Amino acid sequence: MAPVARALALVTALLAAACPAAAKVFTDAAGRRVEIPDAPKRVLPAGPPAAVLVYVVAPDLLAGWTRAPSADEKPFLRPEVRDLPAYGRLAGRGGTANLEAVLAAKPDLIVDVGSVDKTYAALADRVQAQTGVPYILIDGALAKSPETLRRLGLALNRETRAGELATYADDALTSVAAGVARIPTEARPRVYYARGPDGLETAPKGSITVESLDAVGAVNVAEGGTGLARVSPEQILGWNPDAVVTIDQRFATRAKSDPVWSGIKAVREGRVYAAPAAPFGWLDAPPAVNRLIGLRWLARALYGGAFPGDLRAETKRFYALFYGVALDDARLDDLLPAAGPPR
Structure with a gap:
């Protein structure tokens, strides 16, 4: 490599190390505008529904489970996620995670999926303020499954994968609804x-x-x-x-x-x-x-x-x-x- 090219490569590397990762503003289901990484690397689910959603959209980004999969469940999961650590749950019934566990997971994004109301929004604001980790809420209503998948795909920079899953979700909901309408x-x-x-x-x-x-x-x-x-x-x-x-x-x-x-x-x-x-x-x-x-x-x-x-x-x-x-x-x-x- 020529000296000038080597110098440019060094400068580029130093700038990349010195600058924070690119970010984007994401408006979540509670109307909160949250600055999140453009391409998250480690995502921590706040509750079990979020763990499922992150797993199906981007298993390589899943930082851990809210509950460790059982021996009977592991064969139905990708091998690379079966033994991820369990950090407990931040949101929902019987919250067990604490801030130390959140920080130990070293996430660059926290995701919660499910019911969205003032209580969950307040929890998200509080955890985000205490940890410095962006925390987003996504509506998990069954009827909104296609939208839920696409919104998470947008947040995780996995729009193509999420779109494929959303197409299946839309077909499943539509076909079942059509069948029920005939009953x-x-x-x-x-x-x-x-x-x-x-x-x-x-x-x-x-x-x-x-x-x-x-x-x-x-x-x-x-x-x-x-x-x-x-x-x-x-x-x-x-x-x-x-x-x-x-x-x-x-x-x-x-x-x-x-x-x-x-x-x-x-x-x-x-x-x-x-x-x-x-x-x-x-x-x-x-x-x-x-x-x-x-x-x-x-x-x-x-x-x-x-x-x-x-x-x-x-x-x-x-x-x-x-x-x-x-x-x-x-x-x-x-x-x-x-x-x-x-x-």
């Missing part, structure tokens, strides 16, 4: 959504937890309130739902022989449906884009032949596209035996 109102089942090993935790209509029920036209028997709540067996018996849907296989197995549940029509008639839950719940846990494949499953569970299609093939497609994992038949069998609806 007469009187044929739409009354459903109880059971959470936890005893099935006595649920959420009312309008909660982000049960958006999947709303999307498939099911009538949620739980009314009132805004978030997760404990209910009694007597309440459920009074509701007497047509179907019970859960993401907890332990509960689904127990309910079939539990005298507490035997008086409920859905249990007596064998309409207790347990959704797959690896690496993330298909209906919830967390409420993120993992629910897109769950919509197809839930529609099949509740309406049967009114939603034809090859669920196994669609599951393989979704896992390859979103999770970067090729499912063989044995792994697919691990997911679907508990799925309730016919394959």
